[in-house]
Amino acid sequence: MAVYAMTGGATGIGAELKRQLRQQGHQVISVDIKEGDIIADLSIGEGRQAAVDGIRELAPHGLDGFIPCAGLPPVAKPLSLIAQVNYFAVVATVEGLRDLIAKKRGSVLLVASNSAPMIGTDDPFVQACLEGDEAAACAEIETRDGHTAYAGSKRAITIWMRRNVVEYAGGGVRMNAVAPGITMTPLTEQVYADEELGQAMKQFGEMVPWGGTAQPEQIANVMRFMLSEEADFVCGSIFFVDGGSDAMLRSDDF
Numbered sequence: 001m002a003v004y005a006m007t008g009g010a011t012g013i014g015a016e017l018k019r020q021l022r023q024q025g026h027q028v029i030s031v032d033i034k035e036g037d038i039i040a041d042l043s044i045g046e047g048r049q050a051a052v053d054g055i056r057e058l059a060p061h062g063l064d065g066f067i068p069c070a071g072l073p074p075v076a077k078p079l080s081l082i083a084q085v086n087y088f089a090v091v092a093t094v095e096g097l098r099d100l101i102a103k104k105r106g107s108v109l110l111v112a113s114n115s116a117p118m119i120g121t122d123d124p125f126v127q128a129c130l131e132g133d134e135a136a137a138c139a140e141i142e143t144r145d146g147h148t149a150y151a152g153s154k155r156a157i158t159i160w161m162r163r164n165v166v167e168y169a170g171g172g173v174r175m176n177a178v179a180p181g182i183t184m185t186p187l188t189e190q191v192y193a194d195e196e197l198g199q200a201m202k203q204f205g206e207m208v209p210w211g212g213t214a215q216p217e218q219i220a221n222v223m224r225f226m227l228s229e230e231a232d233f234v235c236g237s238i239f240f241v242d243g244g245s246d247a248m249l250r251s252d253d254f
């Protein structure tokens with residue numbers, strides 16, 4: 001049976017993926033700020049290091065997969081937290097575990113979003129992320145808005161993945177990203193409850209071509225496949241699991 005590690009396994013999509021993988025008999029090491037095998041605050045350097053060290057201790061022989069799933073919604077405050085958790089913690093933990101994943105020719109599955117293409121790669125916030133300048137990215141996003149913070153962090157992590165696919169593949173690590181649409185989790189509940197963004201998000205959900213919003217298992221089912229040996233030629237892909245909303249918005253662009 002395989003050995004997986006993930007962040008954000010306490011609730012939502014991560015909790016459902018953890019449940020499904022464990023049900024199949026796999027070992028899943030879960031890192032989260034709330035509850036899990038390793039408790040760590042991924043917004044700060046110490047927490048990221050604690051996550052990497054803890055996973056190394058629990059999986060000394062390597063990982064078949066790593067899923068940095070922890071993420072904060074566009075309504076999280078301060079906005080710099082979104083940059084720290086959704087982008088910089090993901091890069092730090094993937095880089096920190098790279099050799100452990102390579103040991104088993106394992107895979108990394110990032111969690112992007114159908115909102116990622118809504119912000120340009122040339123956006124100054126995305127650029128600061130991609131330059132690896134956490135202080136500059138945090139300063140920039142404090143002058144912007146929650147949507148830019150969230151979608152921009154997801155844009156940046158997707159581009160980071162694409163830029164690093166070749167090097168990681170050469171070193172024995174297969175990288176992909178899933179890009180979920182609106183999924184009914186505590187994160188979405190927080191956005192729905194927000195005065196500014198709640199209504200817009202609900203209206204967007206109503207426009208989704210294939211059935212509005214997703215349940216966590218509909219996302220986790222696809223993630224489990226992408227991690228499995230059945231998907232072992234899937235590399236560098238961004239898999240939209242969004243009821244057709246990306247196709248609706250960007251039909252000619254892929």
Ligand code: NAD
Binds near residue numbers: 041072112184
């Ligand atoms: P969720 O809030 O249920 O889960 C997020 C998890 O991340 C929680 O367990 C939380 O405790 C953990 N977390 C947050 N901050 C942390 C920190 N500083 N340190 C460690 N752990 C921390 O939300 P979800 O919807 O299941 O989100 C999972 C992933 O899916 C996120 O990356 C999110 O951006 C992405 N996503 C969600 C949706 C959606 O509509 N729900 C859509 C697209 C992408």
